[in-house]
Amino acid sequence: MLPVPKKYFVTAAEAEGKSKLTAFDNALLKAGIGNVNLLRVSSILPPEAEFTPGMQIPPGSLVPTAYGSIVSEIPGERIAAAIAVGIGVDADSFGVIMEYTGKCTKEEAEATITRMVEEAFEVRGKALKEVKVNAVDHVVEKIGCAFAAAPLWY
Amino acid sequence: MLPVPKKYFVTAAEAEGKSKLTAFDNALLKAGIGNVNLLRVSSILPPEAEFTPGMQIPPGSLVPTAYGSIVSEIPGERIAAAIAVGIGVDADSFGVIMEYTGKCTKEEAEATITRMVEEAFEVRGKALKEVKVNAVDHVVEKIGCAFAAAPLWY
Amino acid sequence: MLPVPKKYFVTAAEAEGKSKLTAFDNALLKAGIGNVNLLRVSSILPPEAEFTPGMQIPPGSLVPTAYGSIVSEIPGERIAAAIAVGIGVDADSFGVIMEYTGKCTKEEAEATITRMVEEAFEVRGKALKEVKVNAVDHVVEKIGCAFAAAPLWY
Numbered sequence: 465m466l467p468v469p470k471k472y473f474v475t476a477a478e479a480e481g482k483s484k485l486t487a488f489d490n491a492l493l494k495a496g497i498g499n500v501n502l503l504r505v506s507s508i509l510p511p512e513a514e515f516t517p518g519m520q521i522p523p524g525s526l527v528p529t530a531y532g533s534i535v536s537e538i539p540g541e542r543i544a545a546a547i548a549v550g551i552g553v554d555a556d557s558f559g560v561i562m563e564y565t566g567k568c569t570k571e572e573a574e575a576t577i578t579r580m581v582e583e584a585f586e587v588r589g590k591a592l593k594e595v596k597v598n599a600v601d602h603v604v605e606k607i608g609c610a611f612a613a614a615p616l617w618y
Numbered sequence: 619m620l621p622v623p624k625k626y627f628v629t630a631a632e633a634e635g636k637s638k639l640t641a642f643d644n645a646l647l648k649a650g651i652g653n654v655n656l657l658r659v660s661s662i663l664p665p666e667a668e669f670t671p672g673m674q675i676p677p678g679s680l681v682p683t684a685y686g687s688i689v690s691e692i693p694g695e696r697i698a699a700a701i702a703v704g705i706g707v708d709a710d711s712f713g714v715i716m717e718y719t720g721k722c723t724k725e726e727a728e729a730t731i732t733r734m735v736e737e738a739f740e741v742r743g744k745a746l747k748e749v750k751v752n753a754v755d756h757v758v759e760k761i762g763c764a765f766a767a768a769p770l771w772y
Numbered sequence: 773m774l775p776v777p778k779k780y781f782v783t784a785a786e787a788e789g790k791s792k793l794t795a796f797d798n799a800l801l802k803a804g805i806g807n808v809n810l811l812r813v814s815s816i817l818p819p820e821a822e823f824t825p826g827m828q829i830p831p832g833s834l835v836p837t838a839y840g841s842i843v844s845e846i847p848g849e850r851i852a853a854a855i856a857v858g859i860g861v862d863a864d865s866f867g868v869i870m871e872y873t874g875k876c877t878k879e880e881a882e883a884t885i886t887r888m889v890e891e892a893f894e895v896r897g898k899a900l901k902e903v904k905v906n907a908v909d910h911v912v913e914k915i916g917c918a919f920a921a922a923p924l925w926y
Contacts, residue, residue, distance in 0.1 A: 465621065465679065466657075466682075466774065467680075468676075468680065482887070482888075483888050483891070485870060486895075488814075489815075489868075490895055493896070498896075499816055500816060501813040501814065502814045503836070507643075508654060508677060510655075511678055523818070523865070524776055524817065524818025524821070524866045525776055526775075526813065528680055558653060564637075564639065579637075583635065622834065658811075659809040662808060663832065664831070667832070682809060684809075711831070712807060717793070734793060734794050737790050738794060738797055741794075742801070742806075
């Protein structure tokens with residue numbers, strides 16, 4: 465089987481670019497994960513994974529990551545991305561990661577994603593201890609991206 | 619290299635949620651794979667992979683999965699998702715996995731995906747022995763998701 | 773951690789199919805990677821990865837791949853896909869992979885993606901030595917796909 469991640473952090477950033485993909489690339493760089501290979505996952509925090517902010521991951525690594533990304537080419541439009549990791553009372557159990565993107569403020573994205581994590585715990589019948597949230601918004605100049613992620617690592 | 623999966627099953631489910639992502643999350647839970655990390659793949663059944671329904675996968679695992687998902691916020695709309703695994707006459711060879719989503723009935727989705735698997739075998743010049751299909755449809759109440767998947771495992 | 777890829781190549785192809793997904797599947801077959809499982813990544817060439825065109829990858833393998841794909845059902849419409857790998861002057865450092873798809877010619881896609889790689893190197897403050905580009909365009913008959921990829925392998 466594929467090795468199960470043991471660490472994680474949350475990050476969010478916004479950027480402009482000359483194209484949609486380079487706006488995304490620039491947001492990844494500002495989020496601190498622009499030089500690795502994101503492998504998108506949906507979206508469970510493995511049991512006993514440790515919160516490790518500031519972690520350095522070698523360039524080119526394959527990094528399982530739950531993320532949300534929104535790109536807009538409409539000048540003046542506000543876009544937002546949020547990531548949230550819900551951690552249960554039951555310390556050795558898994559957590560749930562949610563991502564959200566929309567045309568709204570950072571605060572609205574944070575409120576929305578917190579409700580999403582609460583719903584995810586409720587349907588699983590798990591008690592929620594803590595939600596780690598990271599969100600960002602961006603007012604588009606030419607081509608803008610808002611990005612939020614929970615990279616999982618070893 | 620990444621380890622090649624040795625087992626698989628097929629699953630499908632539908633659900634409502636309070637948001638698009640939690641509708642998807644709820645469908646995954648009903649499909650029996652809501653507590654793992656889906657790594658989306660396109661879409662080959664490895665040679666000699668064994669059909670293993672009812673398999674339990676540890677929470678948080680990285681699970682290579684071919685899947686299709688459709689979410690709708692239009693009350694009354696019917697949505698469907700189907701997964702099909704085509705297995706060849708040549709027992710030690712690989713199979714082909716197809717996913718389909720649309721605004722149709724479960725039966726229409728099943729017919730469509732079966733034709734897709736037949737086309738995939740035809741272009742490869744392979745003889746088809748069996749198609750394992752799983753499909754579901756859902757009439758949206760507020761925010762609904764139809765989901766179908768072939769998880770690959772070890 | 774997941775093993776870091778050591779080899780790569782670039783490929784592009786176009787095809788028709790009876791459905792969107794089989795058009796995609798047919799393009800993958802023509803690109804030489806139709807019988808493996810693509811794991812989509814974004815989009816860094818690992819340090820010291822070796823350019824290895826013509827590589828054979830066993831069927832069913834999980835292959836980390838940066839790719840772009842566009843499907844159209846509008847007869848007569850021209851679609852294009854391009855992939856580019858930028859390699860730096862600094863030989864032991866990582867490279868950057870960009871993908872692009874659009875409704876344009878192959879030549880326009882090549883020009884666009886080359887600018888994208890240049891931007892990606894510029895924002896990283898890295899000097900660009902070489903860009904490997906592969907692009908394709910396709911005029912849709914019924915349901916067509918243009919696809920370009922940089923598979924990473926071991």
